[in-house]
Amino acid sequence: MMKRxxxxxxxxxxxxxxxxxAGETPVPPIHKWSFAGPFGTFDRAQLQRGFKVYxxxxxSCHSLNYVAFRNLHQPGGxxxxxxxxxxxxxxxxxxxxxxxxxxxxxxxxxxADHFPAPFPNENAAASANxxxxxxxLSLMPKARTYERGFPWFITDVFRQYSENGAxxxxxxLNGYEEAPQGFNVPQGGHYNHYYPGHVIAMPKPLSDGQxxxxxxxxxxxxxxxxxDQYARDVTAFLMWTAEPHLExxxxxxxxxxxxxxxxSGLLYFTKKKVWARxxxxxxxxxxxxxxxxx
Amino acid sequence: MSAHPTxxxxxxxxGKWFESRLPIAGLxxxxxxxxPVPRNLTYFWTFGAILVFMLAAQIVTGVxxxxxxxxxxxxxxxSVEHIMRDVNYGWLIRYLHANGASMFxxxxxxHIFRNFYYGSYxxxxxxxxxxxxxxxxxxxxxxxxxxxxxxGQMSFWGATVITNLxxxxxxxxxxxxxxxxxxxxxxxxxxxxFFSLHYLLPFMIAGVVILHIWALHVPGQNNPTxxxxxxxxxxxxxxxxxxxxxxxxxxxxxIFFAYWVFxxxxxxxxxxxxxxxxxxxxxxxxxPEWYFLPFYAILRAxxxxxxxxxxxxxxxxxxxxxxxxxxSKVRSTAxxxxxxxxxxxxxxxxxxxxxxxxxxxxxxxVIASQICTVYYFAHFLIILPVLGFVERPLPLPNxxxxxxxxxxxxxxxxxxxxxxxxxxxx
Numbered sequence: 001m002m003k004r005x006x007x008x009x010x011x012x013x014x015x016x017x018x019x020x021x022a023g024e025t026p027v028p029p030i031h032k033w034s035f036a037g038p039f040g041t042f043d044r045a046q047l048q049r050g051f052k053v054y055x056x057x058x059x060s061c062h063s064l065n066y067v068a069f070r071n072l073h074q075p076g077g078x079x080x081x082x083x084x085x086x087x088x089x090x091x092x093x094x095x096x097x098x099x100x101x102x103x104x105x106x107x108x109x110x111x112a113d114h115f116p117a118p119f120p121n122e123n124a125a126a127s128a129n130x131x132x133x134x135x136x137l138s139l140m141p142k143a144r145t146y147e148r149g150f151p152w153f154i155t156d157v158f159r160q161y162s163e164n165g166a167x168x169x170x171x172x173l174n175g176y177e178e179a180p181q182g183f184n185v186p187q188g189g190h191y192n193h194y195y196p197g198h199v200i201a202m203p204k205p206l207s208d209g210q211x212x213x214x215x216x217x218x219x220x221x222x223x224x225x226x227x228d229q230y231a232r233d234v235t236a237f238l239m240w241t242a243e244p245h246l247e248x249x250x251x252x253x254x255x256x257x258x259x260x261x262x263x264s265g266l267l268y269f270t271k272k273k274v275w276a277r278x279x280x281x282x283x284x285x286x287x288x289x290x291x292x293x294x
Numbered sequence: 295m296s297a298h299p300t301x302x303x304x305x306x307x308x309g310k311w312f313e314s315r316l317p318i319a320g321l322x323x324x325x326x327x328x329x330p331v332p333r334n335l336t337y338f339w340t341f342g343a344i345l346v347f348m349l350a351a352q353i354v355t356g357v358x359x360x361x362x363x364x365x366x367x368x369x370x371x372x373s374v375e376h377i378m379r380d381v382n383y384g385w386l387i388r389y390l391h392a393n394g395a396s397m398f399x400x401x402x403x404x405h406i407f408r409n410f411y412y413g414s415y416x417x418x419x420x421x422x423x424x425x426x427x428x429x430x431x432x433x434x435x436x437x438x439x440x441x442x443x444x445x446g447q448m449s450f451w452g453a454t455v456i457t458n459l460x461x462x463x464x465x466x467x468x469x470x471x472x473x474x475x476x477x478x479x480x481x482x483x484x485x486x487x488f489f490s491l492h493y494l495l496p497f498m499i500a501g502v503v504i505l506h507i508w509a510l511h512v513p514g515q516n517n518p519t520x521x522x523x524x525x526x527x528x529x530x531x532x533x534x535x536x537x538x539x540x541x542x543x544x545x546x547x548x549i550f551f552a553y554w555v556f557x558x559x560x561x562x563x564x565x566x567x568x569x570x571x572x573x574x575x576x577x578x579x580x581x582p583e584w585y586f587l588p589f590y591a592i593l594r595a596x597x598x599x600x601x602x603x604x605x606x607x608x609x610x611x612x613x614x615x616x617x618x619x620x621x622s623k624v625r626s627t628a629x630x631x632x633x634x635x636x637x638x639x640x641x642x643x644x645x646x647x648x649x650x651x652x653x654x655x656x657x658x659x660v661i662a663s664q665i666c667t668v669y670y671f672a673h674f675l676i677i678l679p680v681l682g683f684v685e686r687p688l689p690l691p692n693x694x695x696x697x698x699x700x701x702x703x704x705x706x707x708x709x710x711x712x713x714x715x716x717x718x719x720x
Contacts, residue, residue, distance in 0.1 A: 038557055066375045135569075138375075142560060143568035150649070160557050165565060196578070242568075245378075245385045252386070253556020260549045267542040274534050281539075282698040283336045285518040285628050285691070 025196045028146055028171030031232065033163050035239060038254060041247050042240055045214075047078035049223070050237025053211050053230050058137060061129060061202075063117035066138035067241050070111040076247035077240050085111050092116055130188045132201040141165035141235060142242040165242075166235050168194065173231035176204040206230045301328060325511055330529035331536045332517035334698050338408040339515065340543030341401050347544045348398040349503065353496050355391040363443065365489035367482035370445035371570040389559040395437050396562045397551045399585035402430060410616075411637055413625030414516040420617040422509035425502055427613050432499045434586070439492040441583060445485060446567030451580045453488070454480045459593070462600040479573070519697045520625025521690055528694035579654060587651030588644050592670065594655045595663035605667065612674045619674055621682025629688040633681050640673045 034043040051072065054064070069089040072080045080088070089109035094116055097104035109116070117136075119125035125133035145164040148156060156162070171194040179191035179198075189199040206227045213221040223229050240246070275281040302323035304310045313319055362381050364373035377384035406426075409415055415423040438456060442449045457474045461467040476483025514523060523529045530536070554562065562584060566577045582590050592609050596602035612619075627634050647666045653659040691697035 066372075066379060071379075139568045143565055145565035157558060157561065162558050162561055249385060249389075249556055249559070253552060256552050256556065257549060260545055260552060264542060264545040264549065267538070267545055271538045271542050274538050278333065278530055278535065283334055283518070285334060285626065285697045 025146070025198075026194060028167045028194055030161075030167055031163070031170060033166055033236065033239075035236070035246055036163050037160055038250060040250055042076065042078075042236065044079050045222070046233050046236045047240055048080065049213055050233035050235070050240075051078055052213070053206075053234040054137070054237055056211050057205055057230075058234065059115075059118060061118055061125070061134040062137045063119075063134075064115040064138050064241060065117060065136050066114070068112060068114045069109060071241075071244060073111070074244070077244060078237070082111075089113060130201060134202065137238055137241065139242045141169050141239045144168050163239075166239050169238065170231045170235045172200075173206055173234070174228055325507070325532075326537070327531065327533040329511060329532040330514065330523060330526075331532050332515055332523055332528060332694055333530045333535075334517050334519065334694050335515065335536070335539075336518055337539075337543055338404065338412075339517075340540050341405040341408065342510075343540035344401045344544055344547045345398070345405060346503065347547075348394060348401055349496065349499060352391065352394050352398060353500070355387050355394060356493070356496065358387050359391055360493065363489075365443065365486055367445060367485050367571070370443060370485060374444045386555070389555045393551065393554045393559060393562060395440060396554070396583070396585065397547070398433065399437070401547070402433065403585075406430070407641065410640075411627045412516055412518060413520055413620070413622075413627065415613075415616045416620060416625050417617060418513045419509075419516065422506060422513070423617065424614050425506045425509055427610065429499055429502050429506060431610060432495055432502065436492060436495040436499065437583065437585065439488040439495070441567075442485065442488045443492060444567060445571045446564075447569040447571055447575070447577050448564045448567040448580070450480060450571035450573065451577055452582055453484060455580050456582070457484070459599075459603050459606075462603045464600070516625065517694060518626060518628060519691060519694055520629070521694060521697075524693045525695070581652055584648065584652075587649070588647035589651070591647040591651035591663045592667045594651075595660065595667040605671075609670065612671070616674065616678070619678045621679050622685065622687065623682070624687040624690065629690055630681075630685060631688065632685040636673065636677050636681065640670075643669050643673070 034041060034046070054062075069085050069092075072078050072088070073082050073085045089111050092109035092113070092115075093106045094109045094113045095104055096107050099105055117125075119128060119133075122133045141163075142165055146168050148164065152161075172192060175192045175194035177191060177193055179185045183191065183198070185191050185199060189201060190203050191198055192200045208227055209225050211225065211230060213223060213225055216222050223233075243249075272281070302313075302320040304313045304319065309319065359377065362373060362377045362384065364370055374388065377388050379385075381387075409423065409426070438452075442453045457471055457480065460470045460474065463470060472478065474484065474487075475481065476487055564581065581587075589606050589609055593602040593606040596605045622630060622633065624630055627637055643666050647663065647670065650659055650663045650666065655663075
């Protein structure tokens with residue numbers, strides 16, 4: 001109920017924002033993520049699809065510097081098999097060296113290698129992309145957010161809304177559209193509904209049917225091959241690259257908090273028993289207002 | 295600690311031999327076992343123990359982080375990501391440390407406002423209180439430098455903005471800033487010295503904490519009535535009564551702490567700090583951590599740079615003068631009906647300042663910040679001194695025990711006979 005109210009409120013805000021304050025960045029829609037909430041886990045199939053989107057679309061311009069091939073196999077991630085990861089790594093050429101002769105050389109990738117970046121350095125990346133280097137994607141959903149505003153920033157604490165970044169990234173990937181009448185998009189820029197200021201250097205990266213998804217028995221893709229689906233899948237994948245231990249964190253958190261609640265209960269009764277020796281605990285002071293609710 | 299001659303008698307022969315050479319067991323016994331504690335302390339008095347726990351937790355997690363962290367402008371960000379991804383439970387240690395800073399400030403603010411409410415700063419606890427203000431200043435410095443270490447965008451630009459404030463100081467300002475930077479802009483030398491100081495200052499805090507506790511054990515603890523312990527019946531020994539209560543409170547606080555660490559670990563930080571520091575790109579809004587926001591609002595409320603820096607510094611230094619600015623003879627706000635209202639207005643103003651500190655400095659936000667800043671200082675400079683003369687406090691109970699009995703009787707709906715209260719509605 002709370003969630004729905006908030007969704008409606010967010011939707012209203014999203015609609016109201018352009019109407020009341022032209023030029024303000026609209027609020028991204030709030031998605032239902034499998035990794036949200038106290039028991040959230042990643043959807044393995046979604047992470048594997050998201051990785052495919054990254055590999056076939058994003059990777060041509062964006063690096064993934066903090067992620068190693070071996071991470072794709074570790075628990076709590078896409079959990080590709082060890083053989084799959086080894087085969088995947090071998091498809092990449094990785095620079096190594098210097099060898100005994102002092103020369104750098106290229107060899108096939110190994111699971112311990114990190115994803116090779118598409119450009120040798122930031123200047124090369126910038127010059128190949130109209131003057132602006134495409135940012136590394138390893139931390140993207142944690143490195144982006146949007147303004148929640150009062151009172152949502154307080155209610156977020158209680159409903160554990162920390163998927164701001166994921167919602168923003170998905171909205172951005174879905175946010176390419178025709179510039180409204182009278183909006184001047186400068187040379188080399190692209191209009192995006194959700195990008196602050198609306199002018200983004202990245203051209204529309206995704207289009208329907210661009211990435212082929214695994215098929216079910218009937219020969220149909222398991223999920224629709226649409227921009228929206230690609231956007232969600234790649235966002236989920238990037239959420240994992242940003243927070244690879246998210247599942248372990250939430251699992252351990254539940255155990256820790258359960259333990260602490262039990263411990264605090266035991267301590268509470270111990271304390272009561274100890275204080276009973278001096279006639280029980282009496283706190284505070286006598287004042288007129290206090291006598292109503294001692 | 296020395297104010298309470300110990301009754302401790304070592305039992306073993308070794309104990310007697312050791313005690314006659316270094317009477318540390320007797321010191322611990324008199325300070326944390328036999329030490330008389332007012333029996334009516336509320337849970338607001340457990341925050342001292344919570345703060346000791348937080349300091350220890352920050353030092354322990356920090357020592358482990360320092361084993362993996364690299365204080366180099368080119369490697370710092372990467373080393374933090376290495377801790378988050380590849381070090382066993384590195385993510386846990388780092389989230390504990392990062393959120394621990396916030397929890398430390400939550401606890402210290404409760405502790406400070408408890409002190410304001412119950413007049414703990416008044417004679418004979420002035421030195422104890424001023425030592426507390428010094429601890430708070432050291433905490434601010436430590437937290438600020440700690441936030442710089444991950445070398446993200448907010449680290450870099452926060453460091454740039456805050457260190458630049460010192461340039462407002464006439465004559466020596468520029469020199470101070472170049473010493474802070476170790477050069478002519480925030481860079482690798484800045485990161486190196488901040489890391490060094492970030493490791494040093496917590497141990498200075500620990501030293502001042504020992505003085506703070508020492509100064510506490512001379513007059514003893516204040517309590518909700520504000521009147522001192524008069525007889526043995528007013529007090530209970532620290533152990534087991536206060537210890538078990540403190541341990542319980544610490545564990546409850548740990549639940550609160552764990553909620554942030556495990557479920558909202560990045561909520562109290564800034565997304566921008568997951569972008570590596572880039573001197574060529576300024577973030578849209580440079581905002582300090584939440585616990586600095588009220589002071590940041592005061593800084594920006596003053597249109598003049600030097601004036602803003604002075605106001606921000608004065609906002610904390612003025613606390614040191616409270617024992618003399620507050621002219622009321624009564625300690626506890628429970629017996630000060632007028633001051634009670636001003637106390638809560640002051641709390642609201644502090645929250646408002648915090649919120650305004652997070653807003654961009656434009657439009658009516660600036661005007662609101664200015665009004666709140668004026669009120670903030672008026673609270674100390676006008677309200678506190680004047681109220682002492684105009685307010686008619688409620689009659690004080692004769693002893694803590696009598697007050698406690700009054701609470702019990704009040705609870706049963708019978709007016710406290712031994713405690714005549716003209717305003718009592720009960």
